[in-house]
Amino acid sequence: MLMVFIIGTAGSGKSRLTAAFSDWLKMSKQDVAIVNLDPGVSTLPYEPEVDVRDYVDVGKLMEEYRLGPNGALIMAADLVADEIDRISKEVEELQSDIVLIDTSGQMELFAFRASGPYIVDELTKEQKVIVYLFDAVFSVNPLNYVSNLFLSSAVYNRFAIPQVHLLSKCDLLPKEQVEKIVDWSSNKNALIEAIEKNLEGTRRLLSREIVQSIYKLGLSFPLAPVSAKTNEGMTNFNMALERVFSQGEKYTF
Ligand SMILES: Nc1nc2c(ncn2[C@@H]2O[C@H](COP(=O)(O)OP(=O)(O)OP(=O)(O)O)[C@@H](O)[C@H]2O)c(=O)[nH]1
Numbered sequence: 001m002l003m004v005f006i007i008g009t010a011g012s013g014k015s016r017l018t019a020a021f022s023d024w025l026k027m028s029k030q031d032v033a034i035v036n037l038d039p040g041v042s043t044l045p046y047e048p049e050v051d052v053r054d055y056v057d058v059g060k061l062m063e064e065y066r067l068g069p070n071g072a073l074i075m076a077a078d079l080v081a082d083e084i085d086r087i088s089k090e091v092e093e094l095q096s097d098i099v100l101i102d103t104s105g106q107m108e109l110f111a112f113r114a115s116g117p118y119i120v121d122e123l124t125k126e127q128k129v130i131v132y133l134f135d136a137v138f139s140v141n142p143l144n145y146v147s148n149l150f151l152s153s154a155v156y157n158r159f160a161i162p163q164v165h166l167l168s169k170c171d172l173l174p175k176e177q178v179e180k181i182v183d184w185s186s187n188k189n190a191l192i193e194a195i196e197k198n199l200e201g202t203r204r205l206l207s208r209e210i211v212q213s214i215y216k217l218g219l220s221f222p223l224a225p226v227s228a229k230t231n232e233g234m235t236n237f238n239m240a241l242e243r244v245f246s247q248g249e250k251y252t253f
């Protein structure tokens with residue numbers, strides 16, 4: 001089994017991509033299952049085989065402990081970690097070739113609290129990959145793009161497992177804009193040029209230094225554009241996962 005954790009900032013398209021990619025894989029006769037790890041979601045665009053909401057009820061936590069939505073979500077993330085043995089048993093029983101795992105809307109709950117890496121470690125011992133989504137509309141501006149680059153490096157720093165980077169919702173941008181962002185992702189000079197041209201003062205300085213540091217660390221984040229609406233880029237997404245699957249832990253981006 002290849003376990004694919006889909007991560008990205010709130011609203012970046014995780015759930016819809018999970019649904020669309022699962023449908024696409026089924027059409028290509030692949031054996032796929034879905035796990036919903038978002039305890040806070042009310043409706044999903046797919047039917048998950050394993051659903052964390054069967055274990056944790058955020059509404060009840062709010063009532064019982066008089067918590068606000070964010071406090072309840074933090075508590076829910078920790079309760080999911082407590083239930084990990086039972087959830088893991090369900091996941092292990094799936095025996096699908098590929099398991100798509102939709103994660104919390106609020107990325108920081110999954111990526112930056114201790115429970116996230118614990119859940120990823122304990123959920124399964126099968127091969128794992130993180131798919132990090134850059135929301136296309138948000139990434140048009142170099143300042144936002146660099147902030148996202150910084151976040152995806154922070155996610156890599158937390159989990160230290162192979163990571164694939166996608167530009168989600170690419171149907172919402174004109175083709176030239178998509179190409180420009182994809183170019184930033186693989187061509188440092190193009191990105192630095194955009195920073196120099198569009199940003200000023202501290203923002204320019206900080207953005208430039210963040211990019212230089214990321215490159216100095218040898219991290220690279222080539223982006224593959226995808227759309228859950230038009231299915232553009234699904235073949236490339238699948239090929240990126242197959243590369244991880246065949247190269248295992250040796251795979252770096
Ligand atoms: N046009 C277009 N819209 C998309 C695409 N993917 C997602 N959306 C829309 O973007 C919004 C958020 O999508 P979701 O899939 O719920 O995003 P998410 O990351 O799961 O959101 P949270 O879990 O709430 O953080 C919805 O209105 C989707 O219909 C896409 O590829 N193209």
Ligand SMILES: [Mg+2]
Binds near residue numbers: 038
């Ligand atoms: Mg979602």
